[in-house]
Amino acid sequence: MKKVAKYLLLVFLVYSCQSRPSQWNGPVLGQPRNHLTVAELVEGETQPLIDMSYFAKPNWGTQATTPFSGTLLLQDTELSFPKEKDYYPGENIFPKLELDFISHRGELIPLLKERISTRHQSKSYWDVVVGTGKVWHEKEDGAWSRASFPLTLTDRWVGQARNCVATFVYKTDAVSNVCLQCSQETADIDDKQLGNISGLLPATYQAKQFADADQIVEQQDLEEARRLPTRPLREIDANKEVAGYFDKMIHTNAPTSLGAVWMNGKLYVHPPKTRHGLYPYPDNMRHGLYSVTKSMAGALALMYLEERYKGSVFEAKITDYVPALADHKGWQGVNFSQTLNMVTGNVGGESPDLLFSTLVSAESAEEAINRIARLGDAPEAPGEKFNYASTNLFVLSYALQQYVEEKEGKNVHYWDLVREHVLVPIGAGHFTLLHTIETDEAQAIPILAYGALPTIDEAAKIALLFANEGSYEGHQILNRERVKEAFGESKWKGYSTGNDYRGSNYQHSFWSKEIDTRKCKTKATYMLGFGENYVVFLPSKVIIFRFLDEHDLDIDELIKRVENLKSSCREE
Structure with a gap:
């Protein structure tokens, strides 16, 4: 194993x-x-x-x-x-x-x-x-x-x-x-x-x-009946600018598993290609999105619980809910928000050895959290420096489980609450998420750093919940202020990544950067996962979905082509 x-x-x-x-x-x-x-x-x-x-x-x-x-x-x-x-x-x-x-x-x-x-x-x-x-x-x-x-x-x-x-x-x-x-x-x-x-x-x-x-x-x-309305991408992309981007060769003849654009209340989907023709069941095609999970599941869970418990979760302290870290010098004073935002001030990263020795090879949640407890303290204090580490999201998952049990009772699982009160209401009840390996599978908790397997309908419904400031059919499901913070629509603008190659800013697990669209400069906020899988939010209220496993981090050209269909630039 x-x-x-x-x-x-x-x-x-x-x-x-x-x-x-x-x-x-x-x-x-x-x-x-x-x-x-x-x-x-x-x-x-x-x-x-x-x-x-x-x-x-x-x-x-x-x-x-x-x-x-x-x-x-x-x-x-x-x-x-x-x-x-x-x-x-x-x-x-x-x-x-x-x-x-x-x-x-x-x-x-x-x-x-x-x-x-x-x-x-x-x-x-x-x-x-x-x-x-x-x-x-x-x-x-x-x-x-x-x-x-x-x-x-x-x-x-x-x-x-x-x-x-x-x-x-x-x-x-x-x-x-x-x-x-x-x-x-x-x-x-x-x-x-x-x-x-x-x-x-x-x-x-x-x-x-x-x-x-x-x-x-x-x-x-x-x-x-509750599926989002879908139409062929060609209806808004007559010149095949966007389709051409999705169809471009990278390493194989079908690098993009699925490309879609949400615009004007409809989901415009490019035919999902395989290496042997079109996939016959596009609505049921699932996609391994890796670190998109941090936003699609991690931010989703934390923002829901922030709304459920009236603003008490983001500032909760990790050491109060993770016994293995209670005496760890580096985790003193770290709160749930700093953990989601990758500014814990602790040793961590994405190196193969570190991830193997902490998360991937662990055969239970307890084993994983005890291994993380053996990682050292970084020089920076909590909240001072961005340091992207998947281990942080698992610490958050473990802490959320303990937090919810304290509030709701033993063996009440936080992800069950998210499913019941967020995913089912928006029509994404079958959204699939990787959990820890446990002897008793009923005790498994989400890894939360990776492992989301959504259909395009589920991914789009979750994205729309964020785009609508956490509101669905008049009900506030996610904490509105925290969602606005994630999109840079508040006084708090998140954390600089130090010009990280993936994006210039990071706020509540969402990346962002400015794009020069040739008409103006506009801000793109996005979920990003290995491969590179993207869910991109534009000021025009357009959302782009590109599910890929062949490494294309430069999506500026895709955004420019979509901006030609509907611009985010203010008319002079």
Whole structure:
């Protein structure tokens, strides 16, 4: 386990050479299909890497002749995953799973949409998140109906996301093998983690009726109705300036997993490309955003609790809630706000050795916090100097858990409060976040420094909550003053980063810098994570989303192109 974690720490290293998947020009699905036929799926014939259109419902597909209601059972299965380096233990194994689905109006609805932990029943390296798919019938399939669904593979240590699609054919009491293909990811290019995964998974089917089927369908309908309105990016980007940026080659032919622009009350989405065509389930595509988590989850939690407890949380002292740091010289006087803002005055950073020895290899929250307690005191006093360190966010997570238990009672989890009172109300209840590894998983707490796995809808809803000063439908969910501080809209302007290459200012986990748009200088405030994943807020009220894993820190050109669509500059 610790060997796995140590290798994973290469997520923070500098780019190194690797093989680069070439441009995909393979054929798309035609009628009749020549891949993933009934015979091939039933007999278990190995499939080549093919265009993702083969996994999607075609325009000639008709209503499924048989509804699906029951459990799809999958066993540990070896995958095809060509790599330049050795596998981490279980990295080439698809995990043993029992997946419950029902079909309704052509949709294949999973009963569980949260992250599925597999470590207690499988030798696999992967946990799984399943999304809503489709069921249909094709004329050539005879008595068989056909199904496919989106599936994300994610590790338990850092939070990469591999976007896969699975497909199979089925009858009333039988299923074929399940064909899986993963052709896109947000993972670590430095660790040579980019690559295609495929496999045929032996499957069995237990047909059953679920007592709560009506409620499941009702909830599915509600979730779909609450999705943000989306439109093709081309509607506002006729000259393809922004699309051209998202499509540019970096190291592979599909570097950007997803690009989108929120403008004028709509989310304009560029078609999400994989190395084998368009991803067929863009609404369910999950993205490993690494340090974007610090803002999307860390600031979100702290600002919610600041509102819940009437302004008492930001100034609370870390040593009052983290016993392991109570006698640590460097943590004396450090408050929750300084911890979020990376000005604790303690030793910390992003070096592989430090992160491995503190967070990634720790096998419990207590082990991680005790390791952090062994780090030294920096020369600066709390609040004096910006020093970016993921360990700070875990200290904050640990402290928030103790703070909430003091307020609410033993075993009340702060992230459960955030989910119930923030995420569910805004329609992002399935937002997935990496937690600590614990013997009792019920005691796990968020790492908070990395590990967010949102869909674009969830990411946009959280971003809009910040953009609307923490208010949703007339209810103040996040503390308004703290949100304004994060965007530099108060007397407090945050901390200078000393001209850090990532941005010039840092306020409550949000970076900022000035951009010369050729028309004027404007301020961009943004979430930023390894890869480089960005959520950018502009004064025009436009929000840009760029999810990437191929290292492009210079987003000035993207911002300039978006500014051409809607300017932040005041008209003279």
